[in-house]
Amino acid sequence: MSLLQVKNLGINFGGLKAVDDFSVNIEKGTLYGLIGPNGAGKTTVFNLLTGVYKPSTGTFRLDGELLNGKKPMEINRMGIARTFQNIRLFSNMSVIDNVKVGLHNHQTYSVFDGVFRTPKYYREEKSMNDEAVELLKVFDLENEKNNLAFNLPYGKQRKLEIARALATKPKLLLLDEPAAGMNPNETEELMSTIRFVRDNFDMTILLIEHDMRLVGGICEEVTVLNFGTELAKGKTSEVLNDPRVITAYLGE
């Protein structure tokens, strides 16, 4: 059974069908790409999958569990985490605290434990801290851990967003244009990071990207969206050479 099963997902804004009849099955451990020209509805798909929008039609399941209609908070707890196209870090919190917010739901101490600093508080805070540092090491951010997030350079902010999403221990990771605004070297580094995350965290990743080098380099399968509908789907190399896809991007 596929990890993510999306069936005929669609949403209307007024009369506009932003996404229509979107279906996809993603196997566990796949790196899946979602591409398409600007305004094709890629981020809308992400917003549907994370509960920001409620779908007008269709369903989606993670590990067989029906998720549509659930709130963003619940969907995250069920195992879908995301990053944002326009970075949304907790900018006035330290780098490590950003990751700790991601770890929030994996600690159990109550408000009472926190306020009166019971032994449980100290125990869980310590393991939380260790876990956060471990995660920051993966992304080469451990030297920045006490800096405020907004002081980080752009590339590191993107990495921190991925680290924070991973901290919620998802089954499926959604990356919204992770390489936006990066230079070729940074993109190269990001590609190896994404591969590393997939292999070492045993992660399934769905990503939106405009950088075809990145998509061609790491995605095993892609779906191309155009005007809210699926234009092509399949193995990356085949889809990227499909004349219809080239037309959609470059015109006749």
Add this chain to the structure above:
Amino acid sequence: MEKFKSFLIRKKKPVIFSVLGIAVFIICNALISSGTLGRQGAGLLVPICINIMLAVSLNLIVGFLGELSLGHAGFMSVGAYAGCLFTIHFDLPVYIEFPLALIIGGLVAAIFGVIIGLPALRLNGDYLAIVTLAFGEIIRSIINSLEFTGGAGGLKGINKFSNFSVAYIAAMLTIIVIVNLVHSRHGRAITAIRDNIISAEAMGINVVFYKLISFVMAAFFAGAAGVLYGHHLAILKPGTFDFNKSIEILVIVVLGGMGNITGSIIAAIIITILPEVLRDLSDYRMLIYSIALIVMMLSSSSPKLAELRSKIKGRLRPSTGKEVA
């Protein structure tokens, strides 16, 4: 001895805090009993503690949750009336009755915290500010028109239970609870909501729960502060809990720095003492407040002054300074 030493190193901050807290308490008590402070000075200590409680609790909403609340005096008045009515109508030994009154005042205010916290889930920014403002005014006019609260004439016959020791302990408890909350996973969730509510939700933070708990906690301590206030003055008048009172608390929070508890404490002390020191200039009090606010706003947003501050900080703490560079 070795064990004790390692304990000191491990828990440096709490140890320093408690030593400092006890030292301040002893010094203040010595100053009162030796009469150095004079009657006027000693009379200011309880209001200082009350203002610290109000400012620190409001800071949880304004500074950490990031919502503007203009109804803090409303919470204070609800708690004050509940606590004072309790001590008037019940006759228990003081050492049971007064702490119980503080808790009752806090709890009743906390219930109102839930009531006002519920719209806060749907509103934010300016709209929430208006709702909280209206809440404060509604509470005031209801108290004004009720029989058992004494109406506009005020609630009289309250025992003067408040003294420096009780107020000090209450203020300390407020600070400890809020500081500990802020430094726990729950506090981080609250701060995350302030910084970016959309990604906080996407990280699985229960926004509803944390907004409510912030309002409930802030209201609890404001209510307890109100009980202290009532038993300090021995009379409660609805007029004292007007919009100006809410603004005064907000001014303390803004002056001390939003999200800065130490700042709130220092600002609360200054704002309480200032009107007494400037008694001759009492006509200009509001003018001085507003000038102080404008100066604070300018100094915290001016890049040159920010640079100067970070330089001073770097010099005071060279190790952290290097890390940043």
